[in-house]
Amino acid sequence: MVLTGIVAVVAAIALLIHVFAPSKAPAVQNATPVRQSQMLVPPPVMDVEPVATVEGADKVLAQRIDRILGDALHRTWTFNVRTVGMSVPSTREAAGEYRLTGTLVGAERKLLYLTLWNHRNTTQIWSRRLELAKVTSFVDALGPSINAIMSPFGVIGSRERRALAGNFSPGFPCMMRYSEYYMGNAAALAAPVKACLDLTLKQDPGNAPAIAAKMMTRLREAAEHPEQVANVRSEALVLARRAMDADPYSADASMAMALAAYINNMCDLGNASATEALDRNPYDGYAYARAGLYMFQCGDAGYEATLRRAWELDNTLPAVTAMPMVIGMSERGEGEAALRFALRIPVAEGFRKAPYELTMAAAYAAADDIEAARRHWAQAARAAAAPPNAPPAVVLKRILMLPRLTERTERYLRSRGLFR
Template sequence: MDRITANDVPDTADTDRIIAEEYERLIASPLFTRSPVLSRLLQFLVEHRLRGGRSAPKAYAIATEALGRSADFDPAVDSYPRVMVGRLRTLLDRYYAETAWVHRLRVPQGSYEIVVQHRAAPPAARSGEETVEAGDVMPSTTPAGAVAPPPARAGVQAAPGGRPVWRWLTLLLVAILLIGAAWWVSDNRGRLFGSDLVPMPLLEVSTPSSGETAPSRAIARGLDGRLRDGLRRFDLVDLRSARAPANTPAADRADYRLDVSIVRQLEAERAEVTLVLNRVADQRTIWSQQFDLVGNQMPRFEAVDTAIAQIAGDYGVIVRDQLQRHPDNFAPGFACLAQFNRMRQMRTTTNARQIEACLRATLDRNPHDPVALNALSLLRFGDWQQLRGTPAGAAAFAEARSLAERAYENGSGSAAGQFAMARANFYSGNCAGGVAMGEAAARLNPYDSDLAGFLGLFKLACDQPEAGAALLQRSLDLDASYPGVPAVTLAFIRSQGGDQDAAMAILDRVPSTSTREPQFVMVRAIVLARQGRLPEARALWRRLVAYTKQPKDASPEKVLQQFVISPVVITRSAAALRDSGVVTALAS
């Protein structure tokens, strides 16, 4: 095959011509016609190059000039340009994979610059007897117009004794074994997890039953809108707008129905609202709540926010009902995600590896699911916390962050995608990025108690105590059923503020599944000491030291480092342990 030589490399004018011609072909292709955002991005990068830009454009320019972001865009916080350039890179690869090309456009990894990649001729089909040539394509990082070294020609020579025959036989045997192994894994996964994703439960919200007066109908419409707005924001419930007709196929019928009734009392300017959640299959009521709306509560109906969170939350009434009915179902899709959330709330890792397997099976079937990517990322961050300082821990962290980036890339408009990246930024020490993306996630789902709680933790660790405490309280207000770490942290804040009774009241409501957690033991010890119950407090501390496998005289900082990530939290907690008398001031 003829090779391109140094003298054949196009000059700058020819390079610009190639870029312009390739751009016209790309922009007219169906792939780019269906992707207007990536088409605009490609146009911007090409025009920057053709205008004589000597360096790659900056992320800020890409965001504001090509991607429509506002002038206050902060590239240090938002990775949107990098994500979109990554998508453009993938789309270019897809286009050229189906095109016989001599010159192609490429955006090298780690760069925002358009470059040209050259090769001598389009690839031709080779027979098994042809000489195999190495380096058919020049390196992708060769800038347009640069001189690339001619690739080496490597002929395959037969060794004495017919070694190539044995080599091919060996390769054939290995290939057969690999195919067999792949078949076994695929077949085994099918038996373990099934071939289809388990869909999210379908929830139907009935039209609120109310009076016939105009004010009553207005209240009903407002309440219906608030309920639908909240329920649609959760990932583990699909919302249906109206009751299915009688002839609807069984697979398309709702799994749950939320009945809403309003009784308005004119003289008292109040309305009594009743919510009843029914399981459609057997028409059984599994949850109900009644509350009053008075005065100015009715225009916004914020009083129903707790009901929304409790019904549709990641470990809400619907998820718990499904788990109760199918406790051993780890099938990909909803069933696996429900098991994941049960594991989180029950604070047990018994089924962690089985859940990891079903999450990976879920992603095998839908690699772009931000909810599953977010869940697996969180699971791997949990592995990292247990293995910090080891090669396995480093590998877990790297995969967790990569999964978070994929969740954001595939779901930047979802709370799951945004919060996955918020968590990754926080664990990487990027408070600004973590808080900004966490706030974006909270705006996408302001009804999620779990999200509010962990964003509160992030803000506390990032030295935003007032905002953090408010979010922790919001988390408990939305759903105090399974408060966990956010509740324990709020108890610590109340104790630091001098209200030991309020702190102990919060701790007393924490489910037993969380009372074995080291954070709970630490905070309870501090509160007990401040209530004057020092022997009990020190007994809890000794238990915590033993749990972390530290020496009896270990400093609080050393003990806390075994289960707390943030240095700020470690410093504050150690000071509280000393100040309360749980440990002596001289402990080191």
């Protein structure tokens, strides 16, 4: 039972660290607190203006876009949202740190311009132009832009993390440091992040994202200390339940429950909780990627559609999140399409190189370019520091760690004739 628990937790850590570290990790900021408040620090505020219409643009469509943005943008801890024009007239509120504006242009072409401003110095920091004339789903069309704004590693999150370098104050600065630790494999941040999360929860016991973050840090500790596995598996369920009780509508809480269920071999609860998390935040590319891999691991046929949506929302996801899709496309005889998809994946470096090279090996094998596939396989093995002439199973376990994905990948590569 202990060995099974260790395998499950190691697989979970792969999902948390190796799988979900971005193609290019953020630079690790100072791990020593350089300034810290004992008071809970709130996230920045983003003011959202109603979409303006010019040149005969459809006012009803503009209002529909307003509703989609209003429904989406509050589903993150990266900032608080305030809709311009909704404040009580007698109150005088300071302007938010950020402002999102939108302009819908033209009656026929229907061009939408979204612009994000840094209100501290009135500079424009991001914009996107969307052509909506032929769009069938405005939610889907706006999804990537919403993801770019909302993600902890999106436009606002990246700027705030740099601005708060070395700041481990409870609340928002601590969550920024946690996201850096979580995504960047930054071991130096472990102790101060753990301390600031404890301080955050002492002052705000009902902070569901912080409870979920605490659960994630405990899982990494268990990976480094196998003797803790049994206790951490039970503790994960307790913390996930605590997050759900704190905020029953939190996507972070639902995803924490999905992971806690997964490491306890409770696939039905894991799949249900992952699906619930996506319902609560359908604009988070990383959440779709996590859910898709959980579903694949548990044999749920919906994994491919879930992973495809993840890539639609965020085309900078780690390469290994595409592996199940590449295999599925190849098995349906869509080898050339699988390779074209894989060639769009950002090149990775460092400890992300091995999963990237493995994914490319699978994609070239799908397109029947076996020599290219073998070259990428060799690069994957070297990047994983596998012993010379190591059997494929040994190499794959070093890279993937996810049992079902490892087994299926080896079967697939053998079936394509990759191994002599």
